[in-house]
Structure formats: structure tokens, C-alpha cells
Amino acid sequence: MPDSSHRSEVTTSLNHAAFGAGPGAGPLADTDVPVERWMRAVVWGARGHYSRARAELEALTRGGDVEPAVVSLAWSTQASLLRQLGWHRVASGFDGRALAVVGTGSGDGGDVLLREARCDALTGLAADALGCGRLALGRRLLQRCGEHLDEGVADRLWRQRIRTHWVSAELFLAGGDFASARRHADTAAEISEASGSVRHHVKSDLLRSAAMTGDPDSGPAARLAADVLDRCDRHGLIPLKWAAAMLLGGVTSDSRAQVAREECEALIRARGGRFRI
Structure with missing residues (x-):
């Protein structure tokens, strides 16, 4: 068993990658x-x-x-x-x-x-x-x-609160209530930004973009989806990049959306993912 100081370093580094500012930052520490x-x-x-x-x-x-x-x-x-x-x-x-x-x-x-x-x-x-x-x-x-x-305690359960707002937003989207979906997505984005979790903030913004598709002007939704796609690419968040590419392709004729989607699908399959389609 490693000493406590090393154990703290391992926990901190993995927490940073899983729930912090470094989701795509390098190799992961070995641990049992x-x-x-x-x-x-x-x-x-x-x-x-x-x-x-x-x-x-x-x-x-x-x-x-x-x-x-x-x-x-x-x-x-x-x-x-x-x-x-x-x-x-x-x-x-x-x-x-x-x-x-x-x-x-x-x-x-x-x-x-x-x-x-x-x-x-x-x-x-x-x-x-x-x-x-x-x-x-x-x-x-x-x-x-x-x-x-x-x-x-709110600050200890920040991740669970974000997830609840995510699913709430998705439920409202499924029911066609874009305004309520937007409120939940905005709240998730606020909590995730305060938490410092890049991954959670990226997904929250993806849902914000989806909620914006109910507006008459699709421009803001498209711009946010493109920004999410770029951030996913920067941090190596392949499943979220795939979802962002799907959303971007649905609101624009941007050719890079299809390219990104196909690249992500190929990577996901190569890494052991199997789509139900």
C-alpha cells in the first residue's frame, strides 16, 4: 500500500481528470x-x-x-x-x-x-x-x-444536482417545453462552472444549445454547439463531441459536423463502443 502522501496525490490527480479541469490531461495513475x-x-x-x-x-x-x-x-x-x-x-x-x-x-x-x-x-x-x-x-x-x-449538503452533492438538472432539461425537451429545458440547462451550467468541472460544463452547454433550438433564430444554438464541439475536441471528450456534432449537423449545413460525427463513431467503435443503430 503506498504511503498516504502518494495516495493523496493519486486521488487528487484522478479526481482532477474525472471531475475537474483536466479531463483529457495525459495518462492516468495506476491504482488498486x-x-x-x-x-x-x-x-x-x-x-x-x-x-x-x-x-x-x-x-x-x-x-x-x-x-x-x-x-x-x-x-x-x-x-x-x-x-x-x-x-x-x-x-x-x-x-x-x-x-x-x-x-x-x-x-x-x-x-x-x-x-x-x-x-x-x-x-x-x-x-x-x-x-x-x-x-x-x-x-x-x-x-x-x-x-x-x-x-x-449542496456543495458536496454538486455533481448529483447537475445530473438532475440535465435529465430535467432532457425531459422538458422531449415534451417540447424548450423554455423550461433552457432554465434547467442554464442552472446546470452555473453549478458546473462553479464546480470547476470542464466535462460537466461542456455537457451543460450542449444541453443549453439543444434548448436554444426552440428559438426562431437558430444562430445562437449553432454557435454554442460549434463551441462545444471545439471544447470537446480540445479535451478529448469523444462521446460528447459525437453528440455535439449530431446537434450541430441538425441546425446547420456545416460540413465539419458530419466529418466530426463519422470520426467519433469510428473512434468509439474502435475503443469498444457499440451503437444501438
Whole structure:
């Protein structure tokens, strides 16, 4: 076991890559600590390295000396990877396992990681329901997640709050309410900017752009989508770059959108991702 000072450096570097300002910054530190392995998987997934992410996550859910919160987070992250590729129904099974590990009660004894895991599972299930066309179920699941968020400390659960606003925005987009979607996307962008997470801010801006497509003038949506595409490219966020290219291609005739989409699809497939199309 490395000494505590080295362990702190490893945790800090992985947290910086997963949830901070350096999502595409260089190689990832090796580790056998479960929560750090989960963070490695988050980064691999954000970069579109699906096979590497799955290998880390499957090791955490296979059994052994891994605390329930981390096991749950690993299941939820596997579900997230599936959703990115269109497998919402399959993802719901993984999110269900994530919730089963940590339960739905509030008796967590102040364990923040356990509360994070519970919220991630509920938000994931809401996103799965949305992807399957069950909008009312998605809203109910978000309400349940909100109850747990209300019990927590806001600055410790910033990621969960952002995710809730993301799925809320997506639900409103699916229902054609662009104004409400924009409010949730704007709030997610504000929280993510304050948190310092590049990846979360990029995705929040992607949703802001999607919400802007309801405006008569498509120019602002197109400009923001192009900016998101550039930032994804700069930070190596391949799945988000693919989504940004899809959005940009839908609101403009910009030829680079199709080129970027095809490049991302090829990379994702080469790295172990399989689209449900």
C-alpha cells in the first residue's frame, strides 16, 4: 500500500481528470483502490475508451472487498456508458442493480458517497425511462432523487444536482417545453462552472444549445454547439463531441459536423463502443 502522501496525490490527480479541469490531461495513475478505480473508469468513459472503462467497472462489481457505495457507482457508470450508445432499456437493469446495492432509504449515517450513489442510481433510472419514452416515470424518479438531495449538503452533492438538472432539461425537451429545458440547462451550467468541472460544463452547454433550438433564430444554438464541439475536441471528450456534432449537423449545413460525427463513431467503435443503430 503506498504511503498516504502518494495516495493523496493519486486521488487528487484522478479526481482532477474525472471531475475537474483536466479531463483529457495525459495518462492516468495506476491504482488498486476501488474508489480510485471507479474514477479511472469515469475518465476512460469520458474519453470514449469503452473497453477500458468496462474492464475497471466489471472488476469493481465482480465481488471482493469493495464498499457498497463504490459497487453502486460502478453499476451506474456502466449504465451511463450504455445510455451514451442508445441502450437505455439495457442500462435500466444496471441502474436497478446500483439502487439495489444502496437501497432507497435515508439511513446513510451521513455517508456522502452512499448518498451520491443513491442519487446517481435514481437519476440514471430517470434517464433510462426517458430514453424508453416513459416521461412520467422519469419525472417521478427525479422527484425521489430530489428528496435525497434536499437532505444533503449542496456543495458536496454538486455533481448529483447537475445530473438532475440535465435529465430535467432532457425531459422538458422531449415534451417540447424548450423554455423550461433552457432554465434547467442554464442552472446546470452555473453549478458546473462553479464546480470547476470542464466535462460537466461542456455537457451543460450542449444541453443549453439543444434548448436554444426552440428559438426562431437558430444562430445562437449553432454557435454554442460549434463551441462545444471545439471544447470537446480540445479535451478529448469523444462521446460528447459525437453528440455535439449530431446537434450541430441538425441546425446547420456545416460540413465539419458530419466529418466530426463519422470520426467519433469510428473512434468509439474502435475503443469498444457499440451503437444501438
